[in-house]
Amino acid sequence: MLKLIKVVLSIVGVLAVVLLGGGLMLSPKFTVTRSTDIAAPPDKVYALVASPREWGRWAVWHQRDPAMKIEYGGAASGTGAGWSWQSATEGDGKMTFTAAEPPRRLAYDLYFPDFGTTSQGEFRIDPTPGGSRVTWVMHGDMGGNPLFRWFALNADGMVGKDFEAGLAKLKSTAEK
Numbered sequence: 001m002l003k004l005i006k007v008v009l010s011i012v013g014v015l016a017v018v019l020l021g022g023g024l025m026l027s028p029k030f031t032v033t034r035s036t037d038i039a040a041p042p043d044k045v046y047a048l049v050a051s052p053r054e055w056g057r058w059a060v061w062h063q064r065d066p067a068m069k070i071e072y073g074g075a076a077s078g079t080g081a082g083w084s085w086q087s088a089t090e091g092d093g094k095m096t097f098t099a100a101e102p103p104r105r106l107a108y109d110l111y112f113p114d115f116g117t118t119s120q121g122e123f124r125i126d127p128t129p130g131g132s133r134v135t136w137v138m139h140g141d142m143g144g145n146p147l148f149r150w151f152a153l154n155a156d157g158m159v160g161k162d163f164e165a166g167l168a169k170l171k172s173t174a175e176k
Contacts, residue, residue: 028142030155034163039131040174046103048174049123049134051077052095058169060162061090078102110138115151117142134170136163 038045048054052072056062068087074080074096082096091114098120099107107122119140126133138159142148151158 028144028148028152029140030142030152031137031139032156032159032163033135033137034160034167035133035135036167036171037128037131037133038171038174042103042125042127042132045125045132045134045170045174046106047077048170049125050081050097050100050102050106052081052083052097055083058166058173060165060169061087063169065089078106082108110140115142115148117148132174134167136167138163 048058053076056070062068065087068085068090070083070085072081072083074082077097078100079097082094084092084094086092091112093113094111095108097106097108099105099122103125105122105124107120110119110121111117112119117140119138121136121138124135124137126135140152140155142152
């Protein structure tokens with residue numbers, strides 16, 4: 001029995017060293033980028049992106065948790081607009097729009113208190129012959145915590161799916 005305990009503790013110790021040591025070797029930085037073409041003019045798409053209240057119509061997180069508690073603040077849209085939320089399934093956070101160039105660009109800061117991290121993102125809306133090309137980009141830094149760096153390694157796979165679903169819903173909403 002004592003031998004089994006020693007083996008289990010050794011395995012747990014090796015796993016801890018691999019997770020922590022490996023995490024320290026990983027970059028804390030991540031970038032997620034997704035794009036889509038929308039058959040709607042840039043000003044129509046921009047209006048859906050630049051107003052926090054409009055995100056409920058297309059953002060995947062709002063759809064996954066309709067009971068999400070949201071508080072809006074600042075301007076109604078564009079620079080200074082923002083909101084914070086609390087969600088049992090999607091986590092808590094705060095987003096503030098930091099720069100707006102209607103109808104072409106909107107930048108934001110995103111804060112997650114559970115991780116103590118801030119990410120920066122933007123929407124670029126470029127005119128095309130058939131409407132708009134929308135690119136959603138987010139950059140972040142998971143800091144010095146070696147376990148959070150594993151999240152940075154997988155951010156594109158985890159968050160990218162949400163960006164794709166959000167852009168698909170933004171497309172269907174804007175094209176109506």
